Amino acid sequence: MTSSQTSKKQELPPTAWAVLGLLSFPGERTGYELKKWADSSLRFFYWSPAISQIYAELRRLEELGYAASVRSGPEEVRAKRRYGITPAGREALAGWASDVAEAGPPVLKHGLLLRVWLGHLAEPERLRGMVTEHLERTTEELAAVREAMAHAATEPEWAFPVLALRWSERQHLAELELTRALLADLEGLGAQERQVGGDAPTPG
DSSP states (O other): HHHHEEEEEEEHHHHHHHHHHHHHSSBOOOHHHHHHHHHHGGGGSSOOOOOOHHHHHHHHHHHHHHHHEEEEHHHHHSSOEEEEHHHHHHHHHHHHHHHHHHHOOOOOOHHHHHHHGGGSSOOOOHHHHHHHHHHHHHEEEEEEEEHHHHHTOOOOGGGGHHHHHHHHHHHHHHHHHHHHHHHHHHHHHHHHHHHHHHSSSOOO
């Protein structure tokens, strides 16, 4: 590996490692197939990169010698480029995956909670509505996680992705419990405000 390649390896963003991780499972895949897989796995516990990010990282990984691609032949109506991991890529990925210091602490960026934090600027009913909508979306996401788990369980090579999805299932269940508690807190706060308003003296 040249000094330039070593420098680029050190600067690889998490997206590059995630894409290389997708390639580490058996089989070669197109960028579109990698995006579909990320949407049905990675997004439940990390995030899913945009298709443009995936192709950008694939080009970077090829330049580093971590991935290789082959173009489909004339037998396919539409030409496709399929990507696979190289031995050098697998070695680099294994090193990165085993580096505990690289994992870092989990980062929570909860858009709904930011709005609740600013609840003094919002209409109470609208705020409760947003929490209810979040409850519904989380219920739908939980169903999607379970569907992904069922699919992954049919593939012997995906035993570890199943563990990650199982964690995500528990996380979504916890999110539902927290959201219901938050909704109850908002209802309780609203009842207190109504009571205070009702006890206020009337002018005259």
